[in-house]
Amino acid sequence: MSATDAxxxxxxxxxxxxxHPAHPSDWVYVRVALILAAxxxxxxxxxxxxxxxxxxxxxxALIVLMVVxxxxxxxxxxxxxxxxxxxxxxxxxxxxxxxxxxxIALMTFRFFGDWA
Amino acid sequence: xxxxxxxxxxxxxxxxxxxTGHATTTGISNEKLAMWLYLASDCLLFGGLISTFLLYKxxxxxxPGFAGVEANELGAQIFDIPFTSVSSFVLLMxxxxxxxxxxxxxxxxxxxTRVWLLATATLGSLFIAGQIYEFTAFxxxxxxxxxxxxxxxxHGVHVTVGIxxxxxxxxxxxxxxxxxxxxxxxxxxxLYWHFVDIVWVVIFAVVYLIP
Numbered sequence: 569m570s571a572t573d574a575x576x577x578x579x580x581x582x583x584x585x586x587x588h589p590a591h592p593s594d595w596v597y598v599r600v601a602l603i604l605a606a607x608x609x610x611x612x613x614x615x616x617x618x619x620x621x622x623x624x625x626x627x628x629a630l631i632v633l634m635v636v637x638x639x640x641x642x643x644x645x646x647x648x649x650x651x652x653x654x655x656x657x658x659x660x661x662x663x664x665x666x667x668x669x670x671x672i673a674l675m676t677f678r679f680f681g682d683w684a
Numbered sequence: 685x686x687x688x689x690x691x692x693x694x695x696x697x698x699x700x701x702x703x704t705g706h707a708t709t710t711g712i713s714n715e716k717l718a719m720w721l722y723l724a725s726d727c728l729l730f731g732g733l734i735s736t737f738l739l740y741k742x743x744x745x746x747x748p749g750f751a752g753v754e755a756n757e758l759g760a761q762i763f764d765i766p767f768t769s770v771s772s773f774v775l776l777m778x779x780x781x782x783x784x785x786x787x788x789x790x791x792x793x794x795x796x797t798r799v800w801l802l803a804t805a806t807l808g809s810l811f812i813a814g815q816i817y818e819f820t821a822f823x824x825x826x827x828x829x830x831x832x833x834x835x836x837x838x839h840g841v842h843v844t845v846g847i848x849x850x851x852x853x854x855x856x857x858x859x860x861x862x863x864x865x866x867x868x869x870x871x872x873x874x875l876y877w878h879f880v881d882i883v884w885v886v887i888f889a890v891v892y893l894i895p
Binding site: 593601611612641645663677 | 765786882888
């Protein structure tokens with residue numbers, strides 16, 4: 569093999585060309601679903617102040633719970649954890665773009681107060 | 685030189701064949717990549733709808749029909765949180781049944797594939813029924829409500845389209861036209877379904893729970 573061929577072969581192996589790992593077993597899916605159900609129950613308890621008074625941590629806690637649930641569904645049910653990295657990057661790019669655009673839009677309308 | 689082009693462009697050992705049997709050099713079928721790009725772009729649609737809702741929620745005390753209602757107490761005073769929590773749980777579990785349908789098809793277990801596909805469509809229909817009830821029960825007309833109905837309505841349309849696709853898969857399976865080899869077709873529709881679930885996770889927290 570010539571030097572040119574060797575270089576070409578190197579370039580022909582982008583990151584997307586990873587082996588397809590096996591998807592998780594049914595039991596893993598059930599466990600993830602149970603965790604999601606438990607997290608949803610914790611979220612709902614925040615509504616009943618008599619059961620659990622979250623005080624000032626309510627909003628950050630709900631945001632963290634939402635992000636964890638989002639991650640679990642995307643990583644396990646949508647197989648992003650196991651599929652090619654290029655898919656993860658495409659989806660993450662969409663989320664980051666949407667977050668950036670709309671956070672700026674909300675700041676423009678002084679949604680977060682006058683500090684912005 | 686010809687060999688160089690072939691190796692760089694063909695990458696035969698990693699070719700991926702999608703549902704249409706078309707080979708790609710990325711290792712991902714065109715259909716699956718297209719679905720992921722669509723889902724990424726859909727983040728912008730729902731981001732816009734959620735932002736609009738938040739802006740009108742802030743102006744709620746000035747809206748007709750909401751005099752005296754504080755934005756912080758919105759969830760408790762306007763929405764039926766226990767009812768919506770059950771709807772959220774139903775949609776969450778439909779994601780589990782969807783992924784179990786795909787898993788069954790990977791094992792070429794046609795009967796279980798049909799059972800899980802039908803279960804997913806049924807759970808999705810239950811969610812839509814709950815949303816229709818919510819629309820009629822909390823009906824008011826002002827800008828805040830318009831933003832709420834547009835956001836949850838668009839999500840409902842997504843769920844309805846998902847149910848139609850699931851029932852199509854179910855009918856294909858009944859006719860024996862959903863072999864193990866077409867598992868990626870189920871996976872792509874599953875991606876759409878899980879995305880709808882993910883969007884609801886955000887809506888449930890931002891619209892209903894976060895004060």
